[in-house]
Amino acid sequence: MEIELTINGGQRTVEVSKTESLLDVLRRIGYTGTNKSCDTGSCGMCRVLVDGEIRESCVTPAVQADGFDVETIESLGSQDDLHPVQQAFIDNSATQCGFCTPGMLMTAISFLRENPDPTKSEVQEALDGVLCRCTGYKKNVEAVLDAAERMQGKKVASDGGAIDPNTDEL
């Protein structure tokens, strides 16, 4: 069957089977930044946003996303122009092997939209659903707190320039 998706702002018409997951469809049509790990909805590494809400894409049937807006890790910054949350993860050494990073970042984006000035415990709770085998979570939490400050213009960027809260949008 055919479904219509808006992926990172672009319209796509995609042929899918009834049982195909959103994750498999995204990866099949080129959005390979979203990683597959447990494939059972347990690790959070495949997280994307569907109409702004966090979804484990491995257990979301693609047909359920028909007509919805999907945001993947590819919607964030480019290599030359990183999103402030991406830059905060780098500057805080919050990514090591990087396998969980797309899920972490999409979780952080969704969370900071709802809660732009979070406490440490709120960030810990928000990241709770994404497993990371490398970092021990401390640096991830620090990165999200740092990103929140950057988004609010409380910090200067790592290149020394002031963060502009009007252009560095979530």
Ligand code: FES
């Ligand atoms: S791969 Fe989807 S939750 Fe683990």
Ligand code: FES
């Ligand atoms: S950085 Fe390796 S699993 Fe998180």
